[in-house]
Amino acid sequence: MEVPINRSRFEVLLTGTSSDSHVWNLAYMHLFIQELGHDVRNLGCCVPDDLLLREAVRLEPDLVVMSTVNGHGLADGARAVRLLRRELLLRDVPIVIGGKLGIAGSDRAKDTQALLAAGFTAVFGDTDIDLLLFEAFLENSVSVRVGN
Secondary structure (H helix, E strand, C coil), X not given: CCCCCCCCCCEEEEEECCCCCCCHHHHHHHHHHHHCCCEEEECCCCCCHHHHHHHHHHHCCCEEEEEECCCCHHHHHHXXXXXXXXXXXXXXXXXXXXXXXXXXXXXXXXXXXXXHHHCCCEEECCCHHHHHHHXXXXXXXXXXXXXX
């Protein structure tokens, strides 16, 4: 059951994965989410799983967004989300991942299913359509949470 929130903005925790040293994707997503009207806390790149867990518990975000472009999102993301889901305070927080999730030759449908099974709420790839789907996800999530 969704907890009503009397605002139309999310507190979003944005993070890179532990092995991803790219920052432009995080800068872009930070601005993108902010322009949609949400508050963003950006942990940056190469975020160790234990730091992500500590900050997520401390900040109590409405949404956690992991962004990756190095092709290791499947392994890094699955490990991180399992750790986050073990924390009682984070069990119901939507957690999404997007970007380049696998390396050449990976099976996107299979990777998506594995990430959903690991505990992600939604999985987005690295195409323009995925960005539009992410925007729709945010819009629908705000509507559901405000509408209760």
